[in-house]
Amino acid sequence: MKKEELEIRFKELSDILLSELNEDGFWSGELSSSALGVAVAVAALHFHDAGLHQQEIEKGLNWLSANQNSDGGFGDTPESPANISTSLLSYAALNLYAEKNSEVKSTQQKLAHYLKTQNVDVSSDQVAKVILNHYQKDYTFSVPILTMCALCGIPGDDGFKHIPQLPFELALLPRRFYRLLNLSVVSYAIPALIAVGIVVFRKKKTNGITRAIRAKAEKKALKLLERSLPESGGFLEAIPLTAFVALSLINAGSRDSVIIDKGIAFLKRTQREDGSWPIDIDLSTWVTTLSVKALGERRNKVLSETQQKRILNHLLSVQNKTVHPFNGTSPGGWGWTNYSGSVPDCDDTPGAILALLELAPHHTITEEMLVGGEWLLQLQNNDGGYPTFSRGWGKLPFDQSCADLTGHCVLALAKLLDIYKSKLNSKQKQQYTTAINKAVDYLKKHQKENGSWLPLWFGNQHTKNHENPVYGTARVLTYFQKAKLLLKDEPVLVPEIEKMIAKGTNFLLKVQNENGSWGGDFGIEGSIEETALAIAALNEIKSETEIEKGLAWLEDYYKKNGLKKAPIGLYFASLWYDEKLYPLTAYLEAIKGYIDKN
Known part of the structure; x- marks a missing residue:
């Protein structure tokens, strides 16, 4: 597709995203009925x-x-x-x-x-x-x-x-x-x-x-x-x-x-009007941070100053301010929704930190950001990886460290260290550096022989064991590519990250379907979410042919099916869900990345 056509598509999709803002000024999304x-x-x-x-x-x-x-x-x-x-x-x-x-x-x-x-x-x-x-x-x-x-x-x-x-x-x-x-x-x-x-x-x-x-x-x-x-x-x-x-x-x-x-x-x-219930009330914090990330530097063209301020204030308002009664974590984390039953976790917390650093002058949110960083430091497991809710619970699958959360935390910690270095004492700087090094080492150990990483809270209904190496690899690659630029002063760490990026990139290129799409793994039917996230990860390496094939598939699929959702989310106890804003935010992220690099 030509750049002009992609600009038109980006404008159309960003207008749809804008229309999804709720009356309180942030995104709630909509989970599938269950x-x-x-x-x-x-x-x-x-x-x-x-x-x-x-x-x-x-x-x-x-x-x-x-x-x-x-x-x-x-x-x-x-x-x-x-x-x-x-x-x-x-x-x-x-x-x-x-x-x-x-x-x-x-x-x-x-x-x-x-x-x-x-x-x-x-x-x-x-x-x-x-x-x-x-x-x-x-x-x-x-x-x-x-x-x-x-x-x-x-x-x-x-x-x-x-x-x-x-x-x-x-x-x-x-x-x-x-x-x-x-x-x-x-x-x-x-x-x-x-x-x-x-x-x-x-x-x-x-x-x-x-x-x-x-x-x-x-x-x-x-x-x-x-x-x-x-x-x-x-x-x-x-x-x-x-x-x-x-x-x-x-x-x-x-x-x-x-x-x-x-x-x-x-x-x-x-209960919904049609008599159904979703599995959870919503993922408002998650989809709001995904939306901010999808717009990136283009948010000023899509969102007014007032709208950005409302999103900023909302995200600040839902940061946990006390020891949480459910998992006992310290103040500073974010859960997946603004409702009171939400629990701080290691995907929404780095997501919120990164979104807020995009939305606010950094000096105005120093305290909130450093408390959030401290929360992340405390949750890291002994293996160097990050769990979802509770440190040290490793016996059952959904309590273990996992690759996509760990990659997200690496990027958030690297960004905080880069921005607030002057605000940290030598001990704190060392804590950040140690945590990042341990997390990178965890990701090195858990990268599969074929270059992929497996996510914990996302899967694919059509793959063996319902795993989704495309999602996991695409997310870790995206986090690593951004973190690498922030860790340029780490002469040992950066080459290690670059090796992993090369292996992960090779995996994504090998599992692209003939029609240009990506599913959860090789030979699996493509979805907007997986295809767009793979493109977003590959945008950094100028894989023009594969990316353009992927964008062409997205365009054709979108014209035929609209923003069709795929059940790629895995909720508590391995329940599948789809989310209305997943295909939209992923598609925007893919287009934005490609336009900005070309």
């Missing part, structure tokens, strides 16, 4: 008061019937292939109303047929075996699934018999010990550990000293859960997690708890 979210929310409302919530329940059930896949199953998004977990939870929710409603019964029968094709017999104890085998030692999702099934009468009256007991009493230990315990759930699932653990304890027949310990711990565990309840009532602002907690506590006999009152109110408030 059959799993609908199923668990419907069950929670049913157990709370089926009559009082009849309208919401009926709308949710109608949405499930209208969005069933052709094979009878349910996927995580309406665009996703069916999977056992979402289908089983949907079957359980439908089971509450199948005998009373013929349409629900019909939907459930089609769903039963799908589950049979997956060797899941909903009338036998084999259900527990299938789910536990699927998730192995990680009980974060398997035990809540089986618990809801049992409460909904699946597979029968003794559904709790084969459900593992979650050790909710361990949550009473000081948080600093959590990482030393072999907990069966990830760090962000402590509310589920407590609530689901309590209802399993109440429903399952067990004896012995552990039962006596748990009986004594129950009240204290509920108090702990109540203390971590955000003002909004939504744990992590996540519909499934909040619903699992509510339905568990209701069935455990804790019906009068403020946790249930606020949780049910949260579920009612977050």
